Amino acid sequence: MTIRSPAWRRARIVTVAASCVALVALYGSRREPLQATVPQSAAAPSNSLEILEVRPTVFVIAGLGGPGGDTANVGVQAGEDGVVVVDAGSAAAAPGVLDAIKRLSQKPIRYIIDTGPDADHVGGNETIANAGEKIFAGALGGGAQNAAERVAPILAAEGVLRHMAKSPAGGWPTEVFHYSRKSMYLNGEAIEVLHQPAAHTDSDVFAFFRRSDVLFAGDVLDTRQFPVIDVERGGSIQGEIAALNRLAELAVVSVPVVTREAGTIVVPGHGRLCDQYDVVEYRDMVTIIRDRVRDLIKAGRSLSEVKAAQPAKGYMGRYGNPGGAWTTDHFIEAVYRSLAREKS
Numbered sequence: 283m284t285i286r287s288p289a290w291r292r293a294r295i296v297t298v299a300a301s302c303v304a305l306v307a308l309y310g311s312r313r314e315p316l317q318a319t320v321p322q323s324a325a326a327p328s329n330s331l332e333i334l335e336v337r338p339t340v341f342v343i344a345g346l347g348g349p350g351g352d353t354a355n356v357g358v359q360a361g362e363d364g365v366v367v368v369d370a371g372s373a374a375a376a377p378g379v380l381d382a383i384k385r386l387s388q389k390p391i392r393y394i395i396d397t398g399p400d401a402d403h404v405g406g407n408e409t410i411a412n413a414g415e416k417i418f419a420g421a422l423g424g425g426a427q428n429a430a431e432r433v434a435p436i437l438a439a440e441g442v443l444r445h446m447a448k449s450p451a452g453g454w455p456t457e458v459f460h461y462s463r464k465s466m467y468l469n470g471e472a473i474e475v476l477h478q479p480a481a482h483t484d485s486d487v488f489a490f491f492r493r494s495d496v497l498f499a500g501d502v503l504d505t506r507q508f509p510v511i512d513v514e515r516g517g518s519i520q521g522e523i524a525a526l527n528r529l530a531e532l533a534v535v536s537v538p539v540v541t542r543e544a545g546t547i548v549v550p551g552h553g554r555l556c557d558q559y560d561v562v563e564y565r566d567m568v569t570i571i572r573d574r575v576r577d578l579i580k581a582g583r584s585l586s587e588v589k590a591a592q593p594a595k596g597y598m599g600r601y602g603n604p605g606g607a608w609t610t611d612h613f614i615e616a617v618y619r620s621l622a623r624e625k626s
């Protein structure tokens with residue numbers, strides 16, 4: 283397993299163990315995208331994970347989730363107070379993720395923040411939480427007295443619990459909130475957990491590490507494909523665009539000193555690291571497609587006619603999937619359905 287540092291920081295590559303999944307962060311000129319490419323599946327062993335040092339105390343664990351399984355990018359903030367994990371990853375990836383966390387820090391895991399309800403983000407909750415330890419008000423030392431204190435709390439928007447409660451699997455959130463922001467202060471920095479209503483689902487959050495200036499966007503941002511809009515679970519195209527707008531507002535680029543190669547780093551649920559420009563570009567793409575679909579609906583087109591008109595034209599090469607779990611047609615249908623729902 284290798285810890286890589288984006289090239290805009292002085293590269294400090296620490297080899298922890300052998301691994302061959304490429305999560306390569308390159309950051310050249312200002313407009314050159316940060317290329318942290320997540321797994322080119324076929325050639326990579328199924329249990330490969332790689333650790334990327336994003337900022338001195340913030341890391342991303344990325345890779346494949348196990349036999350045939352994809353896992354979300356897992357965020358780790360490690361410091362004096364312990365470890366905060368953003369998304370536990372898939373169940374299959376959990377042992378490898380835990381191993382990677384332990385290589386980064388020997389301190390207890392204090393919190394898991396779920397950015398959404400999907401299995402590739404929450405599947406590892408139970409394993410990671412069980413390896414953690416609750417932090418006590420006013421005390422950081424050990425002294426966990428009972429079983430409930432010997433696990434890390436799992437923090438999520440209320441909807442995550444509602445969606446997960448439909449399945450018997452464990453690892454449900456233990457601290458849920460239904461307001462717009464939950465905040466805490468750990469490892470010398472403010473951490474904001476910001477709810478995004480009705481975007482990818484009804485229970486997405488961003489996790490913003492303010493001093494490190496790293497924003498975890500969850501599946502609101504997925505650089506591999508068009509965003510997944512789960513209309514059944516309360517997602518909507520308007521909420522998705524609103525969430526991308528918020529992301530673009532929260533992130534700051536390195537101006538006026540563009541050569542400094544600094545600025546907010548935005549970590550998507552899947553795919554490569556982004557900066558604010560990348561978020562704006564993605565937001566514009568989604569907005570353009572939404573507008574095209576809306577115009578077609580206004581012109582009285584049916585869903586199949588909308589699909590046939592190819593409203594994602596110009597973006598299909600980069601974000602489209604002809605097959606798989608989230609195809610271009612799935613995306614267009616979700617946009618259509620959420621706009622139609624809005625109208626009615």
Ligand SMILES: [Zn+2]
Pocket residue numbers: 354400402403501551552
């Ligand atoms: Zn995901």
